[in-house]
Amino acid sequence: MLKLLGAVLIILTTSWIGFQLATEFRMRPRQIQELRSSLALLKTEIDYGTRPLAEACDRIAEAAGSSLSQLFQKFSRNLRTLDGKSTYECLRLAIESEWRKTAMGKEEKGIILKLCQVLGGSNRSDQLHHLEIAAENLLMEEQKARVEQEKYEKMIKTFGILSGVLLVILMY
Amino acid sequence: MSIKPVFQVLPHSIRDVIQSLPASVLERLEEVRVRQGRPLEIITFKQSWFVSRFAHLSKKPYEAMIPGKEDCLNLLNLISNHSLYTMDEELRQGYVTVEGGHRIGLVGKVVLEGGRVKHLRDITGFNVRIARQVVGVADPLIPCLFGNAKVENVLIISPPQCGKTTLIRDLARHVSRGSQSIPAYKVGIVDERSEIAGCVAGVPQHDVGPRTDVLDGCPKAEGMMMLIRSMSPDVLVVDEIGRKADSEAIHEAIYAGVHLFATVHGQSVREITRRPVLRELFQEKVFTRLVLLSRRRGPGTVEGIYNQFIERLDNKVGRMGTIC
Numbered sequence A: 001m002l003k004l005l006g007a008v009l010i011i012l013t014t015s016w017i018g019f020q021l022a023t024e025f026r027m028r029p030r031q032i033q034e035l036r037s038s039l040a041l042l043k044t045e046i047d048y049g050t051r052p053l054a055e056a057c058d059r060i061a062e063a064a065g066s067s068l069s070q071l072f073q074k075f076s077r078n079l080r081t082l083d084g085k086s087t088y089e090c091l092r093l094a095i096e097s098e099w100r101k102t103a104m105g106k107e108e109k110g111i112i113l114k115l116c117q118v119l120g121g122s123n124r125s126d127q128l129h130h131l132e133i134a135a136e137n138l139l140m141e142e143q144k145a146r147v148e149q150e151k152y153e154k155m156i157k158t159f160g161i162l163s164g165v166l167l168v169i170l171m172y
Numbered sequence B: 001m002s003i004k005p006v007f008q009v010l011p012h013s014i015r016d017v018i019q020s021l022p023a024s025v026l027e028r029l030e031e032v033r034v035r036q037g038r039p040l041e042i043i044t045f046k047q048s049w050f051v052s053r054f055a056h057l058s059k060k061p062y063e064a065m066i067p068g069k070e071d072c073l074n075l076l077n078l079i080s081n082h083s084l085y086t087m088d089e090e091l092r093q094g095y096v097t098v099e100g101g102h103r104i105g106l107v108g109k110v111v112l113e114g115g116r117v118k119h120l121r122d123i124t125g126f127n128v129r130i131a132r133q134v135v136g137v138a139d140p141l142i143p144c145l146f147g148n149a150k151v152e153n154v155l156i157i158s159p160p161q162c163g164k165t166t167l168i169r170d171l172a173r174h175v176s177r178g179s180q181s182i183p184a185y186k187v188g189i190v191d192e193r194s195e196i197a198g199c200v201a202g203v204p205q206h207d208v209g210p211r212t213d214v215l216d217g218c219p220k221a222e223g224m225m226m227l228i229r230s231m232s233p234d235v236l237v238v239d240e241i242g243r244k245a246d247s248e249a250i251h252e253a254i255y256a257g258v259h260l261f262a263t264v265h266g267q268s269v270r271e272i273t274r275r276p277v278l279r280e281l282f283q284e285k286v287f288t289r290l291v292l293l294s295r296r297r298g299p300g301t302v303e304g305i306y307n308q309f310i311e312r313l314d315n316k317v318g319r320m321g322t323i324c
Helices: A002-049 A053-063 A066-081 A087-101 A106-118 A124-171 B004-009 B012-019 B023-027 B069-079 B084-093 B139-145 B164-177 B220-231 B244-255 B269-274 B276-283
Strands: B029-035 B041-044 B047-051 B095-098 B102-113 B116-129 B154-158 B187-191 B212-216 B235-238 B259-265 B289-294 B301-307
Touching: A002 A053, A002 A066, A002 A106, A002 A124, A053 A066, A066 A087, A087 A106, A106 A124, A124 B084, B004 B012, B004 B069, B004 B095, B004 B102, B012 B029, B012 B069, B023 B029, B029 B069, B069 B116, B084 B095, B084 B116, B139 B164, B139 B289, B139 B301, B154 B164, B154 B269, B164 B187, B164 B212, B164 B235, B164 B259, B164 B289, B187 B220, B212 B220, B220 B235, B220 B244, B244 B259, B244 B276, B269 B276, B269 B289
Parallel strands: B154 B259, B154 B289, B187 B212, B187 B235, B235 B259
Antiparallel strands: B029 B041, B029 B116, B041 B047, B095 B102, B102 B116, B289 B301
16 A cells, blocks of 8 residues: 555656746746847837936836746846946846746846847947847747757656656556 | 945945945045946046955056956946846936936947937946036135025036036026025026936936926927926026027027026037027127136136126136145
């Protein structure tokens, strides 16, 4: 009886791990898409609203999903409170502390960091141009992430369950 | 006027140096000049100094701290509140007004479009000009300027950096607040270069008086007409008149029964009365009081007060001396 309970526990645990890993694969393209729409919003704020960066980030944080909302909130907080630091430094510190909470990978991080180097540092048309480039690059990453999702999501889920079953069989 | 907002726009590398300057220097600090790859310079009353990394003042440029590209970029980030794209207009003008009414002049590479300045990029030179609001500088002049409890049309003649904006601001405040000798008037300031009121987001950073309306960043001639129509001021205040359109707008204002405080760049009354645009105004005796400033005994030295017949008035009341 105890053995059976143990076996069920093992299978449940490995399946849970498998599902968690699969969630990462599922969330990544979705979050990249959200990030793209946040950048589109930023573009509007810069183009028509001509709002200061911190204020624009606040508004985006309100509209975005939870993990991205935290990132943009942190952007805004750093821009307002980190006295004497450059724009890039404020944004970089926010990314370093918040990126881990998202499902996004280092490619997207690289694109955003590159954007942060120029954000707030040039005239309007230049800003819009850089935002467009970042959005295009993110779209490419999103497509890649979707392919990966299709490839690996189911596989990892099944792998989780099966590895549990294998462990149980070996133990019996 | 607090110098603190100036520190807030400086990156730490430069701020630490400037903040460690002796209090006596900070009190008289007029400009901080940052040029990429060249020595850090400060200007105090009548003197310029290079500043070393350890906040020593020196006349030798090679002893000075050299701000790098990073410092300049950071300074630009802080001046623009991390949002340079909101400052397209300011960059076209070549200066930004920050909190406290302090003014930062910028130079770099100009981008032209159709022969007109479109934008400024690669900004590598900064002149942080510290605004000193001196409340009460106009007080000794008041009996001379408003002798019979009546507001005169005042023209302040002065070379650059002699305190004409400080004086006109104090005059505006004085008239706007009123005193025992004169009632409070409605004052309208056309602040083309954001110098008189030093507005940030439309809010005056200097005390310009309780009954004062400020039209910020508006061309003078157009602004005077706008204010007369919209705010019905008793007194109009404008800085640095001199174009043909200005003189036309002044005529309009005078015909509308509005009084005028204005300033103009110049070295002497005689020189000003000969200028083509102003000559007409003088012939019509528009300005009933002329104040000539110089820097002989420090900024704001009053060289003389004249009436519309170019007769000197201040001899009767004794020397003013330094008003600042």
